[in-house]
Amino acid sequence: MQHSQKIAIVGSGLVGSLLAIYLKKAGHQVHVYDRSPDIRKIQFSGRSINLAMSNRGWKALDDAGVGDQIREIAIPMEKRAIHIGDKLNYQHYGKEGDNIYSISRGVLNRKMIDLAEAAGAEFFFEKKVWDVDLAESTLQIGETERGAWEAIKYDKVFGADGAFSRVRHRMQRQSMFNYSQEFLNTGYKELNIPANADGTHKLDKNSFHIWPRGEYMLIALPNLDGSFTCTLFMPFEGENSFESLKDRKAVEDFFEKNLPDTIDVIPKLAEDFFENPTSTLVTMKCFPWTYNGKVALIGDACHAIVPFYGQGMNAGFEDITVLNVLMERHGDDWNTIFTDYEKSRKPNADAIAELSYRNFMEMSTKTADEKFLLQKKIEKIFSEKYPEKWIPLYSRVTFSDRPYAEALAIGDRQKAIMDEVMMLPDIEQIWDTETVEKKILALLK
Amino acid sequence: MQHSQKIAIVGSGLVGSLLAIYLKKAGHQVHVYDRSPDIRKIQFSGRSINLAMSNRGWKALDDAGVGDQIREIAIPMEKRAIHIGDKLNYQHYGKEGDNIYSISRGVLNRKMIDLAEAAGAEFFFEKKVWDVDLAESTLQIGETERGAWEAIKYDKVFGADGAFSRVRHRMQRQSMFNYSQEFLNTGYKELNIPANADGTHKLDKNSFHIWPRGEYMLIALPNLDGSFTCTLFMPFEGENSFESLKDRKAVEDFFEKNLPDTIDVIPKLAEDFFENPTSTLVTMKCFPWTYNGKVALIGDACHAIVPFYGQGMNAGFEDITVLNVLMERHGDDWNTIFTDYEKSRKPNADAIAELSYRNFMEMSTKTADEKFLLQKKIEKIFSEKYPEKWIPLYSRVTFSDRPYAEALAIGDRQKAIMDEVMMLPDIEQIWDTETVEKKILALLK
Incomplete structure (x- = not known):
């Protein structure tokens, strides 16, 4: 006391x-x-x-x-919704019931x-x-x-x-x-997807939406009122950058070209873009x-x-x-x-x-990468079969209370193992076979 | 203009x-x-x-x-004077005329x-x-x-x-x-070696004196008036540390045991030690x-x-x-x-x-290490024979005006080469033979 x-x-x-x-x-x-x-x-x-x-x-x-x-x-939010071109891929965060919560x-x-x-x-x-x-x-x-x-x-x-x-x-x-x-050369800006007239969400409400585009990305998280709060992460300078998006036309052209499926859902794009500050990340x-x-x-x-x-x-x-x-x-x-x-x-x-x-690299680049998504699938199968041997890094950070330092160390070890697994010949064909499972088990020894 | x-x-x-x-x-x-x-x-x-x-x-x-x-x-100062036990080794800094200057x-x-x-x-x-x-x-x-x-x-x-x-x-x-x-856990304290009665120096005046002892070290640089300014570098805490040297007796015992050849030349050891501040390194x-x-x-x-x-x-x-x-x-x-x-x-x-x-590691530990000194000798022979192929890192930093970043990069490459050379069987016997020279030449390709 x-x-x-x-x-x-x-x-x-x-x-x-x-x-x-x-x-x-x-x-x-x-x-x-x-x-x-x-x-x-x-x-x-x-x-x-x-x-x-x-x-x-x-x-x-x-x-x-x-x-x-x-x-x-x-x-x-039970999954990432990954917007690439006009495709939409879903990637569940963890096991059934492993949700993160938008607030x-x-x-x-x-x-x-x-x-x-x-x-x-x-x-x-x-x-x-x-x-x-x-x-x-x-x-x-x-x-x-x-x-x-x-x-x-x-x-x-x-x-x-x-x-x-x-x-x-x-x-x-x-x-x-x-x-x-230490500041990143990438900044961010808030944008907004309003609710439908009936108060429902314009996109799937139980998803963390990502538009991965390499150097930059857009994300959207749901709000209670039916809207989404969007965040555009982008370099301050360079080809695709806040600096390069100087006026209304530049912003609209950029979104039409690179984020076409957002045009209909972000009605006040240019207003938001120029009214909201560009913030730094440190x-x-x-x-x-x-x-x-x-x-x-x-x-x-x-x-x-x-x-x-x-x-x-x-x-x-x-x-x-x-x-x-x-x-x-x-x-x-x-x-x-x-x-x-x-x-x-x-x-x-x-x-x-x-x-x-x-x-940042994983979200903005790798979520758009086929090989990375395959790797995640392999990890998921293995961790479901051997939950005591393999908790994926994201789950250890997000859905456990094990120390972050332990997550980092084990994550590095898992990465080394998965790097080897992904170099197996024909991994795209054999990813769900016993060969892969045995390889992981051997590497874990 | x-x-x-x-x-x-x-x-x-x-x-x-x-x-x-x-x-x-x-x-x-x-x-x-x-x-x-x-x-x-x-x-x-x-x-x-x-x-x-x-x-x-x-x-x-x-x-x-x-x-x-x-x-x-x-x-x-044309050389390091390295005090180990009651031995004194000299290590020249570079070529003839390559001096650094104590001020x-x-x-x-x-x-x-x-x-x-x-x-x-x-x-x-x-x-x-x-x-x-x-x-x-x-x-x-x-x-x-x-x-x-x-x-x-x-x-x-x-x-x-x-x-x-x-x-x-x-x-x-x-x-x-x-x-x-970022602060080091090592601090420093000034001590003093006064001049002889006739104004001459008590130690060799054209040397940078080092007492390398691993975690800690003492150095002494000459002054015009015949004195030397000494600096004791030592961890703040731990076994051999400023914290552990609490009183006059502890200081004197420590110097007598670990730096015996300084006892006669630092007459006001305890006074200096407790009057001068312990400073930080950042x-x-x-x-x-x-x-x-x-x-x-x-x-x-x-x-x-x-x-x-x-x-x-x-x-x-x-x-x-x-x-x-x-x-x-x-x-x-x-x-x-x-x-x-x-x-x-x-x-x-x-x-x-x-x-x-x-x-810090090189000065406090390696200058007392036989293998390191042998490596320096091999580098010196090679660089004298092939001055256009090998400028030792210390010389590039100290006796040239090439950019520091270049010195760091080339130094790392040289270190990798010397690590291989020092693993040659019987390097202690063959260090001045053509075998070693050819090995370095091959690795430089």
């Missing part, structure tokens, strides 16, 4: 608000600060990628007792803040935290960076303030703080994550990743699961809680960063 | 003051700011590693017409500021630059970070303010700015280095490296050489000057960072 602490959480995003629920349940006083207005009172920004909630996310929500309320705003970031965030408030957390919006006195776990809050600040002291401070965290910013200025931020890593049992980073604030594995929020929620176990185990020994937390999570955060980075 | 610009240089270190000389020669107005007091008026800090000036450094100094004045304060950082910095002032640059000490308006190339200067600031506008701003650059700090906060800082990378033809980073501010190749200052000076060529080529087109500068230097900065990182 812990003594009640006065705790500040900086950031009222998904991780900040779920953490608030956990900390309230543990008996603490919780203040959540956000520099932005209350998301429940404003329109969303048009720069969001829909979330894909999977096992790790649900576990954290269920352990907090709020999973069922979130399921009400989630749409199960609008804004809808979820509003709900999470409601739930955290109901649990007793107090929210302070439009309060800008500019600096943190780490040794004193004291926030410096003010209107502007150069203006007057008010100092508010807490027992603990959590930085749940995202990839550009101010809390981390202060930690970065210490000696021995390792840090990296991988951010750092260490340490905590300071002296007083201050801790969590979620994107200490491990921002690119979105291509759909694990950003899930990884942040899993931080909370791990932290909660340690809080239950170590009582008032916050030094141990924070030290064990960062040691246990860091290798897994690095692993999911690497897997997410790699997955 | 360029039109005269009003230029601010932030940082009066080695790179800042040499850059000031170049910019004055090009006809610009030059103001150099430093947050510290004038180094000519204070004692040095006791946390410096002596510099090893080599080809790239001399080239930049000679092109500016100040090389001969610096040679007066430099001591040539005290403080002595050199004072001289460089004198030379820059003589060239007409104006220095402003104890002026703290807290922020830079990048688009307006305007410095924000004040007593404290949170106090009142004075804005001073320039045409161009150079950030030569080192690994923890404030100018870069502002650039870091832009989108699409890639950045990493590799810092970033990109871009410039902003809009207005602001540019240079030297450690954009590529801080660990000191194990002796190339930190040399690489910074080579930045200036490259920049100067581009200023002469592109006149008033500062956008092109800055863009070409960062594009040309970035891969070379990354390469010397990698080489420097790798060289």
